[in-house]
Amino acid sequence: MINNSDTISQSFSEKKRKDLMASLAIDAxxxxxxxxxxxxxxxxxxxxxxxxxxxxxxxRTTLGAIAGFLEELIPFTDIIPSATIIWFYRYYLKSDSTFNDFVEKYRKKNSIKIKSQN
Incomplete structure (x- = not known):
């Protein structure tokens, strides 16, 4: 049987991968x-x-969205992979904070699902 922390870790890894794919697509x-x-x-x-x-x-970062907007408007800066840099920042430089935020949202979301099933 898979325990709750394994489920959370697997869900976080999947979100991390999906966010990377989305970031690469945005930069492309x-x-x-x-x-x-x-x-x-x-x-x-x-x-x-x-x-x-x-x-x-x-x-979900306003500062990152503004940075991406400006990077697109400033001539010859399209080569900068803004979304991927933001992904790296979130998942590697601020990994603990990102994981803790994910766990909080995961638990809140799943407690709502459990309550609605009763």
Missing amino acids: LGMATYLVPALGETADVIIAPIISILIYAVH
């Missing part, structure tokens, strides 16, 4: 404007708010 979208010649920096005006919203949706 930000760089994709350079695939069409002469579109590059002009398209960034349209892409910047989309990137910002996606970063916020994945990482």
Whole structure:
């Protein structure tokens, strides 16, 4: 039988992996404007708010969303993988805090599920 801490660790690992995949996709979208010649920096005006919203949706950080927005607007900075840097910051530099936040949300979410089943 799997205990609760194993379930939480597995769920956290899965979220970590999904967030990495989402971050890489966001960064790829930000760089994709350079695939069409002469579109590059002009398209960034349209892409910047989309990137910002996606970063916020994945990482729940206003500062990160603003950084992603500015990175898209500043010419020739699309090469910077903002979303992936934010992912690295959350899951490696602030790993304990990120894990503790996840556990708190996980327990709250699952206690609601248990109560609603009764």
